[in-house]
Amino acid sequence: xxxxxxxxxxxxxxxxxxxxxxxxxxxxxxxxxxxxxxxxxxxxxxxxxxxxxxxxxxxxxxxxxxxxxxxxxxxxxxxxxxxxxxxxxxxxxxxxxxxxxxxxxxxxxxxxxxxxxxxxxxxxxxxxxxxxxxxxxxxxxxxxxxxxxxxxxxxxxxxxxxxxxxxxxxxxxxxxxxxxxxxxxxxxxxxxxxxxxxxxxxxxxxxxxxxxxxxxxxxxxxxxxxxxxxxxxxxxxxxxxxxxxxxxxxxxxxxxxxxxxxxxxxxxxxxxxxxxxxxxxxxxxxxxxxxxxxxxxxxxxxxxxxxxxxxxxxxxxxxx
Numbered sequence: 001x002x003x004x005x006x007x008x009x010x011x012x013x014x015x016x017x018x019x020x021x022x023x024x025x026x027x028x029x030x031x032x033x034x035x036x037x038x039x040x041x042x043x044x045x046x047x048x049x050x051x052x053x054x055x056x057x058x059x060x061x062x063x064x065x066x067x068x069x070x071x072x073x074x075x076x077x078x079x080x081x082x083x084x085x086x087x088x089x090x091x092x093x094x095x096x097x098x099x100x101x102x103x104x105x106x107x108x109x110x111x112x113x114x115x116x117x118x119x120x121x122x123x124x125x126x127x128x129x130x131x132x133x134x135x136x137x138x139x140x141x142x143x144x145x146x147x148x149x150x151x152x153x154x155x156x157x158x159x160x161x162x163x164x165x166x167x168x169x170x171x172x173x174x175x176x177x178x179x180x181x182x183x184x185x186x187x188x189x190x191x192x193x194x195x196x197x198x199x200x201x202x203x204x205x206x207x208x209x210x211x212x213x214x215x216x217x218x219x220x221x222x223x224x225x226x227x228x229x230x231x232x233x234x235x236x237x238x239x240x241x242x243x244x245x246x247x248x249x250x251x252x253x254x255x256x257x258x259x260x261x262x263x264x265x266x267x268x269x270x271x272x273x274x275x276x277x278x279x280x281x282x283x284x285x286x287x288x289x290x291x292x293x294x295x296x297x298x299x300x301x302x303x304x305x306x307x308x309x310x311x312x313x314x315x316x317x318x319x320x
Contacts, residue, residue, distance in 0.1 A: 030060070032238075033062045034061055034063055035064045035066070037184065038218070040063070044261075048261065049241070067087050074224070075098075078224075080235070083222060089311075089312050097225065097316075098225045099224065099316065102239060106217075109184045112181075112182050113198050114180050115197050116180075123151070124201075125180070130159070133163050142204060142218075145211075170183075186275075189274040193270065214294040217295045242282070247282075252275050259271040
């Protein structure tokens with residue numbers, strides 16, 4: 001009987017330890033960077049939840065207007081960030097592998113807008129001037145890939161005018177300086193409310209899909225590898241909450257309201273129109289790795305510098 005009691009005590013202790021190890025990780029302090037616009041849309045609900053003290057971790061969110069602001073802080077001040085996919089690969093190389101990609105959060109967000117009726121297909125862009133932001137980033141390489149896939153030489157058959165920010169892109173369309181422009185959401189929706197004669201000539205995601213077997217993957221969420229290693233349980237809790245936050249985007253009106261409240265998109269009215277075109281998603285694990293590796297191959301073939309000079313190796317992907 002004594003032996004049975006001892007065994008019972010040991011079993012109880014083992015079960016208790018197992019329960020602790022399988023339970024939720026202790027809350028961690030996590031600094032998260034969010035870029036205004038499509039890559040930040042899926043974070044709005046989690047930001048709201050955190051502000052109400054209902055999140056699993058203690059998040060400090062930093063809103064950035066452009067990816068460059070995140071690059072400057074990621075190595076030292078930021079633990080997790082929502083960034084363009086090509087920037088994630090570039091940071092992986094720049095930081096000696098101290099970056100892990102956790103999930104893809106945004107697919108295609110670009111539209112070709114025209115103030116006029118001359119452009120119906122990609123072929124109609126030949127001989128035209130196209131304004132766009134995103135030089136050296138996803139937008140430039142997507143534009144080049146789609147043009148080349150339709151028999152148009154980006155360096156000879158069209159003129160590509162790059163501007164520094166999406167605000168400058170909107171301003172160029174409003175002033176009439178630009179007649180044709182490739183514009184991301186929510187800037188595309190914003191400028192179409194300001195210039196009634198603007199129209200969507202075509203969706204760049206549709207055009208990409210016509211010439212590529214690989215999905216367009218423009219946004220993702222990354223973590224510093226050293227932070228992930230030290231706080232894996234907390235990061236897993238973040239990913240669970242983040243996936244739930246992204247799911248809120250299915251309720252466009254609620255998501256739009258949260259985007260305005262959290263400063264991700266200035267107006268809920270604009271956000272409500274833009275969110276369906278933001279292609280917010282949550283893709284993680286092996287599915288993410290396979291699809292994103294193929295996307296990186298396309299970017300690399302177009303210009304190796306677009307992803308830091310080389311395709312990230314397997315260690316780049318966090319499979320959870």
